[in-house]
Amino acid sequence: MSKTGIREPEYDILIIGAGVIGSAIARELSRFELKLALLEKEGDVAEGISKANSGVMHAGFNVKPDSLKARFNIAGLQMFPQLCSELGVEFKRCSKLVVAKDDQEHTYLQKLLEQGRRNGSTGLSFINGPQIKRLAPGIRGRTALYSRSTGIINPYQFTIALAENAHQNGTRVFLNHTVQAVRATRNSAFTVITDQGQFSAQVVINAAGTHSDEVARMVDPDFPFIIYPCRGEYHILDKQHSELLDLAVYPVPPRDGSGLGVHLTPTINGNILIGPSTEFIEGREDIATTGDTMQLLLKEAVELLPALRGAQVIRSYSGIRPKLFHPSSGRSFADFHIGESASAPGFINLVGIESPGLTSAPAIATYIKDNFISTHFNLRSNRKFTAHRPAPLRREFLSPPQRRKLARQDHNFAEIICRCEGVSRGEVLMAIENPLGVRTLNGIKKRTHSMMGRCQGGFCLTRIAEILQEEYGITPDEIRQNGPNSTLCSAGRL
Ligand SMILES: Cc1cc2nc3c(=O)[nH]c(=O)nc-3n(C[C@H](O)[C@H](O)[C@H](O)COP(=O)(O)OP(=O)(O)OC[C@H]3O[C@@H](n4cnc5c(N)ncnc54)[C@H](O)[C@@H]3O)c2cc1C
Known part of the structure; x- marks a missing residue:
């Protein structure tokens, strides 16, 4: 008081x-x-x-x-x-190219370069077609704005x-x-x-x-x-395509300020993202992915990098931009x-x-x-x-001798739970023990990268559910994907 x-x-x-x-x-x-x-x-x-x-x-x-x-x-x-x-x-620091297809687009890149310099952005320069080819083989473009600090x-x-x-x-x-x-x-x-x-x-x-x-x-x-919700949809490509690109590649952005255009982005985990699309929608939480947009993303990706034709998509997702104008x-x-x-x-x-x-x-x-x-x-x-x-420990990123040492110290790190991403039982256990007390499947997924590989949890989801039951006494109908209402199964069976 x-x-x-x-x-x-x-x-x-x-x-x-x-x-x-x-x-x-x-x-x-x-x-x-x-x-x-x-x-x-x-x-x-x-x-x-x-x-x-x-x-x-x-x-x-x-x-x-x-x-x-x-x-x-x-x-x-x-x-x-x-x-x-x-x-x-x-x-x-992966760096980035904004690629112009013609003179008109190059003029816009000049504006971006000037704007960047005014803002205090460093490591910016123009590169020509042959230089684009050297940095990002397979990318089509006449000129590009090259950003080293991205x-x-x-x-x-x-x-x-x-x-x-x-x-x-x-x-x-x-x-x-x-x-x-x-x-x-x-x-x-x-x-x-x-x-x-x-x-x-x-x-x-x-x-x-x-x-x-x-x-x-x-x-x-x-x-x-x-807030006017504006959805951006993405594809995630299988890691088999990771060799195709190790820097972010963007088109010249649309002038309406809706977004930066459909781009190609390598991820920390070795996938390539294609997206995002731009669509003003009603729902603030409507994170659906839609067939037409999925097709459009692939088409635009192939225009930037033809080698992506027929690329394997392992997952799609979307996010909502909280736009302050319609x-x-x-x-x-x-x-x-x-x-x-x-x-x-x-x-x-x-x-x-x-x-x-x-x-x-x-x-x-x-x-x-x-x-x-x-x-x-x-x-x-x-x-x-x-x-x-x-x-957090990532077994996948250790050298073979380091992995062997870890497995000798704790056998949980010798048992692979997620084959696609090489995640061990030890990492899953560490994720479940997270300081925020999150015990959902999505929580484990975000912390370990299990269930995020090619099979999208086909192999490891049930094994992770078993760990939750064996180690923490959680019954199958208590397992949650995310929030309290996202049950994975009912009547006590997986
Ligand atoms: C498609 C897309 C691509 C983007 N790409 C980039 C990029 O490459 N680089 C970059 O810098 N930025 C990017 N951004 C922007 C960036 O992602 C966002 O600016 C940032 O994530 C916003 O974070 P936030 O914490 O404000 O929102 P959020 O992450 O949405 O956090 C808000 C939280 O509030 C919670 N909440 C809402 N209402 C309530 C309530 N009533 N009670 C309790 N909790 C509530 C929500 O559940 C949510 O968890 C992108 C955005 C989008 C949509």
Whole structure:
């Protein structure tokens, strides 16, 4: 209780949404002595936009100068190498080509180069047809903008690492908690009502991705920004095609600002992604993949790289861009909206965090701390803060002698559970023991890469389900794909 007899808020700061933005903010704020909690409606972190994107660390030439997007993109990219090494996540400087087919497209590339230089993007130059052939044999193009500073990461493993490190440093993480209402209270604090009870906090940060405008309206009914969901579908190619490409290849982007065009991106795990498409849709969570778009993606991929004709697709997925304009408005650009609610001070909104949101996340987190949190709290360092989170063990990436040594130390690392991705029983057990307490199949999948290979879990899914039963006493009807309602089987049988 405070001196006035009003109950003190339970938390200093509540963050709504455990995507890359909410998790990066939680991790940054966990450097300080603050009572922090992260509320997430899904059964794991990184289940929204942060799971389904290209995983590209953009160089910063696609965004309008003097925008928040440009500022955070450039600053964020610079933070990644050190951040990823602290968090035990792989960051690869793979570089990128934006390929022009003709003179008109080359003129647009010149604009991108100038824009990039204005934004502070480094490592940019033009290359000609023969140089394209040397760097990316098989890619068709007259000229290309070559970016050496572009990188790739695994976006969901990065988000998990941020959330786990925040948790390690004292942040409480509440999964399966949907925020339904927010009320400002008498002592300048907030009550946050979820489907699993109430929380109170002095400051609330809204990082709810595609729902962030709805959450903003929970405290400010006149909040002016509206999210227009825009779906991007992808194909994931079998690793047998990985030799075809080791850098990201983009077409010249469409001028309507809807996206960057269907591109080819190598992933950290050795697949190639084709996508994303661009389609404004009604549903904020409608992550369907559609037959026509799947055909279109393959067609556009073959135009960039003819050797992809007949390529083996192992999986398709889609993600939703939280656009702040509809194409019918005639606009082609909207910046991130980051600000404190005028009607409810202490309520901080991050709305419309579309691409390059992943690249920008660490810089956005620092900005939130410097510009908002430091005005509400007298920040004192958390002396127990540790920046390092141990890298999860990946047997697949060890040398044969290292694998043999590991297997001698613990026989669980000698038993292969996922043949396609070479994941051992030991890695599955370590994933189930994750600090956030996630025991869903999707949680194990994202942490180990099992069930993500050519057979898509055909071989390993039942073996993982058996491990959950044998080691943790979970009955088959208690096994969940993701959230509480995603049962895998019924009547106690797999
Ligand atoms: C197709 C596509 C490609 C992209 N490619 C790139 C790229 O290559 N590089 C790049 O830098 N950026 C890229 N981006 C952008 C980037 O992925 C996003 O900017 C970033 O992931 C947004 O993160 P977020 O945390 O704001 O949203 P999310 O990851 O969606 O997190 C928001 C979280 O809030 C939760 N939530 C929502 N409502 C509630 C509620 N009421 N209660 C509790 N929890 C709630 C959701 O479940 C979700 O987990 C891409 C985006 C898309 C769609």
